[in-house]
Amino acid sequence: MTATRFDVLAVGNAIVDVLSPATDAFLAAEGIAKDAMTLIDEERARTLYERMQAGKEASGGSAANTVAGIASLGGRAAYIGKVADDQLGAIFSHDIRAIGVEFDSKPLVGGPATARCLINVTPDAGRSMSTFLGAAALVTEEDVEAGAEALKASSIVYLEGYLFDREEAKRAYVSAAELAAASGRKTALTLSDTFCVARHRTAFRHLVAHHIDILLANEAEITALYETEDFDAAIEMCRKDVAVAAVTRGEHGAILLRGEETVTIAAAPVADLVDTTGAGDLFAAGFLLGLAQQRSLEEAGKMGAICAAEVISHFGARPECSLKSLAGDAGIPFE
Amino acid sequence: MTATRFDVLAVGNAIVDVLSPATDAFLAAEGIAKDAMTLIDEERARTLYERMQAGKEASGGSAANTVAGIASLGGRAAYIGKVADDQLGAIFSHDIRAIGVEFDSKPLVGGPATARCLINVTPDAGRSMSTFLGAAALVTEEDVEAGAEALKASSIVYLEGYLFDREEAKRAYVSAAELAAASGRKTALTLSDTFCVARHRTAFRHLVAHHIDILLANEAEITALYETEDFDAAIEMCRKDVAVAAVTRGEHGAILLRGEETVTIAAAPVADLVDTTGAGDLFAAGFLLGLAQQRSLEEAGKMGAICAAEVISHFGARPECSLKSLAGDAGIPFE
Numbered sequence: 001m002t003a004t005r006f007d008v009l010a011v012g013n014a015i016v017d018v019l020s021p022a023t024d025a026f027l028a029a030e031g032i033a034k035d036a037m038t039l040i041d042e043e044r045a046r047t048l049y050e051r052m053q054a055g056k057e058a059s060g061g062s063a064a065n066t067v068a069g070i071a072s073l074g075g076r077a078a079y080i081g082k083v084a085d086d087q088l089g090a091i092f093s094h095d096i097r098a099i100g101v102e103f104d105s106k107p108l109v110g111g112p113a114t115a116r117c118l119i120n121v122t123p124d125a126g127r128s129m130s131t132f133l134g135a136a137a138l139v140t141e142e143d144v145e146a147g148a149e150a151l152k153a154s155s156i157v158y159l160e161g162y163l164f165d166r167e168e169a170k171r172a173y174v175s176a177a178e179l180a181a182a183s184g185r186k187t188a189l190t191l192s193d194t195f196c197v198a199r200h201r202t203a204f205r206h207l208v209a210h211h212i213d214i215l216l217a218n219e220a221e222i223t224a225l226y227e228t229e230d231f232d233a234a235i236e237m238c239r240k241d242v243a244v245a246a247v248t249r250g251e252h253g254a255i256l257l258r259g260e261e262t263v264t265i266a267a268a269p270v271a272d273l274v275d276t277t278g279a280g281d282l283f284a285a286g287f288l289l290g291l292a293q294q295r296s297l298e299e300a301g302k303m304g305a306i307c308a309a310e311v312i313s314h315f316g317a318r319p320e321c322s323l324k325s326l327a328g329d330a331g332i333p334f335e
Numbered sequence: 336m337t338a339t340r341f342d343v344l345a346v347g348n349a350i351v352d353v354l355s356p357a358t359d360a361f362l363a364a365e366g367i368a369k370d371a372m373t374l375i376d377e378e379r380a381r382t383l384y385e386r387m388q389a390g391k392e393a394s395g396g397s398a399a400n401t402v403a404g405i406a407s408l409g410g411r412a413a414y415i416g417k418v419a420d421d422q423l424g425a426i427f428s429h430d431i432r433a434i435g436v437e438f439d440s441k442p443l444v445g446g447p448a449t450a451r452c453l454i455n456v457t458p459d460a461g462r463s464m465s466t467f468l469g470a471a472a473l474v475t476e477e478d479v480e481a482g483a484e485a486l487k488a489s490s491i492v493y494l495e496g497y498l499f500d501r502e503e504a505k506r507a508y509v510s511a512a513e514l515a516a517a518s519g520r521k522t523a524l525t526l527s528d529t530f531c532v533a534r535h536r537t538a539f540r541h542l543v544a545h546h547i548d549i550l551l552a553n554e555a556e557i558t559a560l561y562e563t564e565d566f567d568a569a570i571e572m573c574r575k576d577v578a579v580a581a582v583t584r585g586e587h588g589a590i591l592l593r594g595e596e597t598v599t600i601a602a603a604p605v606a607d608l609v610d611t612t613g614a615g616d617l618f619a620a621g622f623l624l625g626l627a628q629q630r631s632l633e634e635a636g637k638m639g640a641i642c643a644a645e646v647i648s649h650f651g652a653r654p655e656c657s658l659k660s661l662a663g664d665a666g667i668p669f670e
Contacts, residue, residue, distance in 0.1 A: 018426075020433075049425075049429055050429065052429075052433065053433050053434075054394065054403075054429070054430040054431075054433040054434050054653070055393075055429075055430065055433075056391055056392065056393045056651070057391065057392035057393065057426060058390075058391045058392070059389065068389075086421075086422055087421055087422040087423050087448070087449075088422050090384075091353075091392060094384055094385065094387075094389070094390075095389040095390065096389075097385075098355075098387065098388050098389040098390075099388075099389050113422070114422075316391070318389070
């Protein structure tokens with residue numbers, strides 16, 4: 001097996017976030033599912049945006065947030081995703097490169113606009129997301145092919161469940177996983193969202209059982225995947241499917257599985273909970289980089305918890321301070 | 336004189352800000368004038384942006400920030416400015432309307448893109464701005480004409496010095512001031528920036544002496560306008576030119592002039608100074624609304640100081656909490 005150039009290469013929806021404060025009454029009036037991600041079309045994006053409060057824009061996208069976290073920890077990361085040749089696409093491309101992530105996917109010309117995620121942040125720090133996917137959804141096997149050299153040189157290839165929607169993207173994911181396996185690399189997947197799992201349960205189950213080494217999910221997603229209300233039963237089914245899993249439980253921390261081993265991780269303390277956008281993405285950053293660096297399951301989980309705690313202490317889905325410094329302060333030095 | 340529909344109508348550069356943290360060494364390496372505003376072309380905007388750190392985007396524009404502050408105080412505000420028919424233009428238009436400011440200027444089609452201000456925020460909370468004006472600079476007499484009904488119904492018409500660059504904009508400003516005067520309204524101007532004053536000193540002097548009732552400036556701008564290093568001399572010259580003036584002095588507060596009257600205002604306390612972007616704009620918000628509401632010079636100045644203190648306590652140039660509530664807490668109730 002050749003040396004790696006990257007700790008993690010991620011494939012996901014390349015999205016610019018629009019974050020606005022909102023009330024629960026606004027969510028109800030607009031029919032927005034609280035704390036979930038709902039796909040919307042361009043017309044709905046326009047009319048919903050018109051009614052939202054003044055906001056701020058920042059690069060987002062679940063797996064892109066994760067590689068941003070990995071770069072902030074000092075890790076080596078690459079990204080495959082689709083933006084359009086427009087202003088938001090330029091912002092996304094700038095931001096991910098500015099933090100040191102390799103991003104060479106070609107922008108889409110003449111198609112739909114760069115994806116926007118309209119995020120209504122409620123006073124309880126919950127985030128309810130309405131996503132117009134636009135160009136982001138149009139990732140194909142060709143994009144994986146174009147990034148194949150980077151992919152084969154990455155310890156872990158990380159796939160975002162959100163993107164697992166169109167047939168082309170599903171094929172691209174299987175290609176990426178097969179390429180990773182053939183190169184002796186590991187493939188990780190996040191289930192992303194319960195609605196996402198519900199839409200594609202059979203396909204997800206097949207992907208997880210046959211192509212995934214490392215699974216990330218929260219409690220609701222893992223029980224949705226295995227169609228059981230019994231969390232422990234879901235955990236045991238998951239243990240049979242994948243070599244390693246991390247199931248996050250919000251303020252109750254996370255449960256990590258590897259073979260018969262089970263490790264419980266406490267949530268890291270948060271002085272001021274502001275906005276939970278990006279919590280799962282940043283847990284994944286610490287956890288995956290820990291695994292890529294052959295750290296213990298416990299240390300990888302603690303890193304995930306530290307990264308998640310940072311991102312929920314402010315508005316927005318990407319780290320605002322050096323996660324490497326935070327990790328050092330917590331006694332887990334990253335180089 | 337008919338009843339007013341607006342306390343303040345502002346004319347200015349419609350800009351989306353891109354805010355990134357930066358070091359002083361970066362400013363030096365890029366030849367960026369610290370704490371000033373420099374105009375750049377689209378090519379330089381592209382190359383500078385490439386080298387900046389990952390950032391956040393938010394609607395900005397000096398006078399637009401001011402009307403945002405006025406709306407946050409519960410005041411009635413309108414805005415005239417030029418965006419392009421593009422994604423950043425949609426963001427600017429959304430945000431200013433979402434806070435309750437009337438904004439009906441038609442977007443530019445087929446011309447340059449919506450203006451961007453690349454703001455490098457240094458650790459000392461200073462902001463150094465590189466602005467690609469694009470569509471924003473293309474405000475003409477036609478835009479003033481299109482907004483004439485709102486303008487004639489505004490207590491104060493507020494003009495942003497930054498826009499006073501092209502001949503068309505200069506003519507638009509004189510039109511706006513003449514329209515205001517003919518309707519018995521007051522015209523206010525901010526000098527905006529020393530470089531701006533230096534580029535157009537003669538024209539500014541003429542505008543101030545003949546068309547302006549209320550002048551806003553900082554120390555450097557007022558001495559630049561009157562070509563003297565003697566601050567007191569500049570103050571006395573200013574007193575002869577305009578009915579009312581406010582000269583801001585950063586952490587030393589502000590000096591207010593009306594006829595022979597001089598009022599000194601202390602800066603409002605700031606727990607955590609983060610980013611001085613928007614300080615002058617938000618001082619203008621409180622001060623102008625105070626004047627529009629016939630409050631005392633002292634109360635108007637205090638309101639300006641409270642608004643400025645809020646905006647420099649966080650990243651970004653627009654208020655992030657209700658200025659009306661802040662004013663109430665400070666014993667200056669706004670309705």
